[in-house]
Amino acid sequence: MFNVREGIDRKDDSTIPKRFKEPIPSGPAKGHKITDEDFNKLLGWYYEARGWNEKGIPTEQKLTDLGLEDIS
Numbered sequence: 001m002f003n004v005r006e007g008i009d010r011k012d013d014s015t016i017p018k019r020f021k022e023p024i025p026s027g028p029a030k031g032h033k034i035t036d037e038d039f040n041k042l043l044g045w046y047y048e049a050r051g052w053n054e055k056g057i058p059t060e061q062k063l064t065d066l067g068l069e070d071i072s
Contacts, residue, residue, distance in 0.1 A: 020033070
C-alpha cells in the first residue's frame, strides 16, 4: 500500500528491458521473443494471481484477507 500511496501502479510495470523483446539468439528457444501484447497479458495474469486489480492495486478482498482492510 506504500506504493499505492506513492502513485505506483501498472504504468510503472509496463516496461521490460529492451533485450527481452529481441529474438533469443540460440538454444531451444532460438528466435522467440516477448511482444508487448504477450507481456501485458502475462502482467494481467500476475496481477490476478496476486489478488490485485488490472491497475496493479490490491483489491479490497485481498486487503481483507491480509487483515489490512483499514489501510485502503
